[in-house]
Amino acid sequence: MDHLDRLESQSVYIFREAFNRLGRVGMLWSLGKDSNVMIWLARKAFLGHVPFPVMHVDTEKKFPEMYEFRDRYIKEWNLNFLSGKCPPIEEMDPSLPPAARSAARKTEGLKNFLAANPFDGIFAGIRRDEQATRAKERVFSPRGATGAWNFRDQPPEFWDQFNTDFPPGTHVRIHPLLHWTEMDIWLYTKREKIPVIDLYFAKNGKRYRSLGDKDITNPVDSNAETLDEIIEELRTTRVSERSGRAMDHEAEDAFERLRADGYM
Amino acid sequence: MSNHRESLKTVFVGHVDHGKSTLVGRLFHDTDSLPDGRVEEIRKMCERRGMPFEYAFLMDALQAERDQGITIDTSQIWFKTAKRDYVIIDAPGHKEFLKNMITGAAAADAAILVIDANEGVQEQSRRHGYLLHLMGIGQVTVCVNKMDLVDYSQSRFEAIEQEFRAYLTSIGVAPNHVIPVSGREGDLITGPSKRMPWYLGPSLTEALDGFRVPLPATDQPLRFPVQDVYKFDERRIIAGRIESGTIRVGDTLLFSPINKTAKVRTIEAWNVDQLPMKASAGQSVGITLDEQLFIERGHIASHENQPPVETDVFRAHVFWLGDDALVTGKTYKMKLANAEARVTVQSIDRVIDTGDLSHVQSDRVERNAVAEVTIRSRQMLALDEFRNNQKTGRFVLVDGFDIAGGGIISMEGYADQRSLITVRATNVTKVEAAIGPEERHKRNGHKGGVLWFTGLSGAGKSTIAVATERRLFDKGYQVFVLDGDNVRFGLNADLGFSPEDRAENIRRVGEVAALMAKAGFIVVTAFISPYRSDRDRARAAAGEDFHEIHIDADVATCESRDPKGLYKKARAGEIKDFTGISAPYEAPEAAELTVDTSDLSVEESVARVSAYVDRTFTQT
Structure with a gap:
């Protein structure tokens, strides 16, 4: 087994644990590179099937390429697709910095969606290397009735014995990609020939390293036009992955506040 | 190619305030592993708080951690040396957060145990050393940190080294190295220190590179715990991860504790040209059998000649994390590999003081304590002794909704009941008794x-x-x-x-x-x-x-x-x-x-x- 085989095996194990131990489960699909790998790993785990709904909570501010991609692969991958909408920005906490306030729409959209479609477990494609508060996450991360993350008092998690017992009214976020890095995602995408949205590849000296809403996501300087070039770029870059995500840089604790409230 | 590079997970443990997070931050700085702007970001955070530059802020991401200057939860961060890639796990040293320390340490292949040269060996230094041993982490290097605070004193270093080596030896741990370092001043992080010419051993990064990456247990007896049984289509697939050994198509598998056998017909896979003929330790697989046995999650498949132990009672060395104490006579849910069982604590044989290794009799094990106990199950279990197989020789206990402790298994004094299980009259036709x-x-x-x-x-x-x-x-x-x-x-x-x-x-x-x-x-x-x-x-x-x-x-x-x-x-x-x-x-x-x-x-x-x-x- 090489490095990617080991990562894959661990993710498959996580998927299978959640599917067996939790009642109703579903997966969040942001259409980005990570969540495409996540769907791929689910098909590995369940031998070609994705035996639960795949959900997109839509800010309606994504890039058009993302919507095209979504509609194509719902069919090709035979997904049971569910869609939710986000509330307008006016309803968000005005004390948040502007970009974080915009990102908070997604949290509210997800809460509303979960209220209408109750789940016991939600797969989310976050990784520890993306952001320092995500580095503190558990693989099975329990959420209160409001979806809040109690990061000050997380349960222990060891020996791949995950928390699968919860009081009624709560749910758990499951993170099958938590142990992957950005580099791993691209190496695996290449090895498995997983489709990705074209926005990741450089045009006119710019590319998107991370995809969010149009208005709060900026491209980074890059000449990487192919998977191999992206991998080569990551080997030498000193720029962080989320540097193009405005909300991460507005205030020291902006991201922590979003996550505590239920943001991915 | 980095996907062919080896990767090692190393945890930093030790007593609170002995400088683990700072040492990790310094390691990243001195090996030039921080992204652009990160040091500047940290400098701003420190200025806002009116404090000198603090490397620990790299890992201590939570607002509460920065404000209190203490690591609350475990974190992971990636870096590489010329030799290989590393996942560095930072674990909190405060007693209050032992559950988070366990969470971090349990994922590691090796450990760096940090001791403050000024304060010397403290309660959590010993406890963490003991727990590493209990969790089967055999590779440990000790860093005596903050040497700058003791004027780089050789005699101070040697006194701590001697004391802590003696402790580790008494619990059966031999440290790979004991290194004097300064996280704040950067001594012996990547190379020799002019301020400690008397020290001739490796630096921290050299010690890291000296750890071995554990190999998957492919040569051990087969243990394939059943995680689930799928019937998405016409195939009935037994899914699970091979924890040790190798499965080949055609092998006869023995399922414990039901003691039924069947042959492997196929090893299934998705998106491959050809189905594999064998699979080994570490792989998550799905297999089909030549017979439709009643197999459930939790059963363990092995080869017939090297089966796991079957028993309804065993001894365990446990660490307890629950808010409510572990008590004799109470029933808990045990999770062992993929099995779950109701178990009762039959006796607490001794509660161990990890400080001086003395032990006392008690009918309860309080939070953060370590003990030897005897556990009984209502049903027959398939398991191994920890010394024979770590993956099927350890378990967690769930109290209510919470994982409240973990333990490793010994069968000392107890029999393997496999051969004692009497199968009554399955294919023997009973002679009708003439006399009632x-x-x-x-x-x-x-x-x-x-x-x-x-x-x-x-x-x-x-x-x-x-x-x-x-x-x-x-x-x-x-x-x-x-x-x-x-x-x-x-x-x-x-x-x-x-x-x-x-x-x-x-x-x-x-x-x-x-x-x-x-x-x-x-x-x-x-x-x-x-x-x-x-x-x-x-x-x-x-x-x-x-x-x-x-x-x-x-x-x-x-x-x-x-x-x-x-x-x-x-x-x-x-x-x-x-x-x-x-x-x-x-x-x-x-x-x-x-x-x-x-x-x-x-x-x-x-x-x-x-x-x-x-x-x-x-x-x-």
């Missing part, structure tokens, strides 16, 4: 049955058995005594005194006694039979004809009698595993009759048993 039990009852004037005496050596089992036999015989009962003397020389002459042989000895006695009871006899057996599992098996053999009689006297009373001088020998260490002294006696939970021989004479005791027989065996 009622006819025998009528002829003898009493029912047949087993009077199963159990109790400590010296409690009076044999004496009372022989006297009871005489009394009952004189009253006209058909009665016979089975004891060590008449079975060990014939029926069980092939058995020795290993836990398995002792259990088999009792199993055979139970079966013979059951047959004699069916023949109409009252059989009196006189064996210590200290284990509940063994007695329950004997009860299962005789059914409702089984009467458990506890010949009860405490250890002190038995020891004062010591008719054969055995206690004396056991105390002197000449007899190993002597019940009541160095091996457990599991008293009956609901004996049909208890005869307390510390109060009663032999005559009175016999009268009690005889009255019980009159009462129970002669009713029509």
Whole structure:
């Protein structure tokens, strides 16, 4: 087994644990590179099937390429697709910095969606290397009735014995990609020939390293036009992955506040 | 290609405030592993708080952690040396967050244990060292940090090194290296330090590169715990992760604890050109079998010649994290590999002080404590001793909704019950009995049955058995005594005194006694039979004809009698595993009759048993 085989095996194990131990489960699909790998790993785990709904909570501010991609692969991958909408920005906490306030729409959209479609477990494609508060996450991360993350008092998690017992009214976020890095995602995408949205590849000296809403996501300087070039770029870059995500840089604790409230 | 580079997970542990997060931050800085702008970001955070530059802020991402200057939860971060990639796990050192330390450390292949040169070895230094050992992390390097605070004193370093090496040695850990470092000033992080020319060993990064990446256990006996069974399409797929060994198409697999076998027909996979013919440790796979066995999550597949242990009782070395103490007699949910079972803490054998390694008797294990316990399950379990297989030799306990502790398994003194499980009349056609039990009852004037005496050596089992036999015989009962003397020389002459042989000895006695009871006899057996599992098996053999009689006297009373001088020998260490002294006696939970021989004479005791027989065996 090489490095990617080991990562894959661990993710498959996580998927299978959640599917067996939790009642109703579903997966969040942001259409980005990570969540495409996540769907791929689910098909590995369940031998070609994705035996639960795949959900997109839509800010309606994504890039058009993302919507095209979504509609194509719902069919090709035979997904049971569910869609939710986000509330307008006016309803968000005005004390948040502007970009974080915009990102908070997604949290509210997800809460509303979960209220209408109750789940016991939600797969989310976050990784520890993306952001320092995500580095503190558990693989099975329990959420209160409001979806809040109690990061000050997380349960222990060891020996791949995950928390699968919860009081009624709560749910758990499951993170099958938590142990992957950005580099791993691209190496695996290449090895498995997983489709990705074209926005990741450089045009006119710019590319998107991370995809969010149009208005709060900026491209980074890059000449990487192919998977191999992206991998080569990551080997030498000193720029962080989320540097193009405005909300991460507005205030020291902006991201922590979003996550505590239920943001991915 | 970085996907072919090896990757090692290393955890930083140690007492609170001994500088773990700072050391990690410095390591990243000195190996040039921080992204652009990160140092500037941290500088701003420190300025806002009016404090000097703090490397720990790299890992301490939570607002509360920065404000309090303390790591609350474990974190992971990636970096690489010329040799390989690393996942660095930072673990909190505060006692309050031990559950987070365990969470971090359990994921690691190796550990750096950090000790403050100024403060020296502290409570959590020892506890963390002990827990690393308990979790099977064998590679440990000790960093004596903050050498700048003690003027880089060689004698100070050597005193701490000596003290901590002695502690680690006493728990069976040999550290790879002990390195004097300064996280704040950057000494001995990536190379030699001019301020400590007396130190000739490796720097921190050299020590990291010296750790070995553990290989998957492909050469060990096969353990394939069943995670789930899928029927998404026409295939019935047994899914799971191979924890050790190798599966090949065509292999016969033995599923425990159901003891059924089937052959591997295919190893399934998605998005491959050709289905694999074998799969090995570490791989998550799905297989199909040539027979439709009733297989469930939690069963463990192995090869027939190297199966796991089957038992309903075992010993464990546990660490406890629950808010409520672990207590004797309480029932918990145990998770072991993919199995779940209700288990009860039968006894807490000793609670260990990780500071000085002394131990005390207690009926509770408080949060953050370590103990040796005996655990009993209501159902048969498939498991391994931790020393033989880590993955199937460890478990967690769930209290309510919370994972409240973990433990590693030892079978010391307990038998593997695999060969003792009696399969009753599956393909043997029973001969219809020509004479029914009622006819025998009528002829003898009493029912047949087993009077199963159990109790400590010296409690009076044999004496009372022989006297009871005489009394009952004189009253006209058909009665016979089975004891060590008449079975060990014939029926069980092939058995020795290993836990398995002792259990088999009792199993055979139970079966013979059951047959004699069916023949109409009252059989009196006189064996210590200290284990509940063994007695329950004997009860299962005789059914409702089984009467458990506890010949009860405490250890002190038995020891004062010591008719054969055995206690004396056991105390002197000449007899190993002597019940009541160095091996457990599991008293009956609901004996049909208890005869307390510390109060009663032999005559009175016999009268009690005889009255019980009159009462129970002669009713029509």
